[in-house]
Each structure stands twice: as C-alpha cells, then as structure tokens.
Amino acid sequence: MTLTGIGYDSHRLGAGRRLVIGGIEIPYERGLEGHSDADVLTHAVIDALLGAAGLGDIGEHFPDTEERWRDADSIELLHEVRALITAQGLLPLNIDCTVIMEAPKLAPHRLAIRERLAAALHLEIARVNVKASTGEGIGFVGRGEGVAALAIAGLQSAD
Ligand code: MG
Numbered sequence: 001m002t003l004t005g006i007g008y009d010s011h012r013l014g015a016g017r018r019l020v021i022g023g024i025e026i027p028y029e030r031g032l033e034g035h036s037d038a039d040v041l042t043h044a045v046i047d048a049l050l051g052a053a054g055l056g057d058i059g060e061h062f063p064d065t066e067e068r069w070r071d072a073d074s075i076e077l078l079h080e081v082r083a084l085i086t087a088q089g090l091l092p093l094n095i096d097c098t099v100i101m102e103a104p105k106l107a108p109h110r111l112a113i114r115e116r117l118a119a120a121l122h123l124e125i126a127r128v129n130v131k132a133s134t135g136e137g138i139g140f141v142g143r144g145e146g147v148a149a150l151a152i153a154g155l156q157s158a159d
Contacts, residue, residue, distance in 0.1 A: 002093060003155045005051025007044040009058075010140070010148040021099060021106070021147070022113030022130065023075040023120070028104050032147060035064035039074035041099050041130075041149040045117060046074070046081050048153035049092065053085045078120045085155065093154035094127040100141050100148040106132035 017031030022041040032038035046058045061084070062069050062077055082092065095117060099106050110130050118128040135142030
C-alpha cells in the first residue's frame, strides 16, 4: 500500500529575520516571518506527510498560539511528524517539492536542503527532490513579498 499527501505553505519576507529553507539558513538581507523559524519548505513537507497519513495539518499539531513553538526549529517538528507517522505503521517513501521564490537563488543550497530533509526522514537523498521556481515578477512571490512552497509525500506500510 502506498499513500500520498500534498502540502502548501507561504511566509512573508521581512527585515531582521533569518531565511531558513528546508533546515538550511541561506544568507540574505531579509528572512521569513512567522511564529516558528518560518521554514516554509519544511512546513509544506510536514503538511504533505500528515496529509498522506490522514493526520490533519501542521496547525493542529503545532499551533502558532503556543509559546513552546516560538522560534521552533522546524526540522525538530519534522522529526516529531516522522514519529507520528511511524506510530501509524507507515514509513516515508519519497518527497518531492518546489520552492517558489524570486530571490535569492536556491540552487547553491539545494543539495544541503535535500541532505537535511533526507536525514530527518531517514530517506536516501534520491528520495528527496527539491525544485526551485520563481514568480516571474507576478504576485506576492514575484514582488519579493514572500516565499511559497509546495510538497508531495509518499508513504508506504512499514511491514
Ligand atoms: Mg508555515
């Protein structure tokens, strides 16, 4: 049996924040705003995994009204989500995702992001694909106001 789930997230870009994407801090003049580290890609991956397992969404498990998730390392949340999934007798099979961002370029960081996500999910790097796209100057991404991410996750039975 295989199961699939989708995830989407977006965060606003602002001054005085770190830009963390897929667990990797990318040097840039602005960063993503949010209650946690605002790691837009990891949040999309988490929602895809939760979706595939039928376990709701990230907001249910890690409410942004809770103080303990302030500035949370989203990779730690990803570890917790993997534990929730394995408790259901399921294992991550693969992740594919797209980061939609006008600047900076994601390409120099793509391998590090894949390695970070793959390690958190106990997957081979070939099973974690990361793609980059831009907003072509259109909409909130194109105007450089924020970053969006899409993800799809496959799960399989652990037995
Ligand atoms: Mg988010």
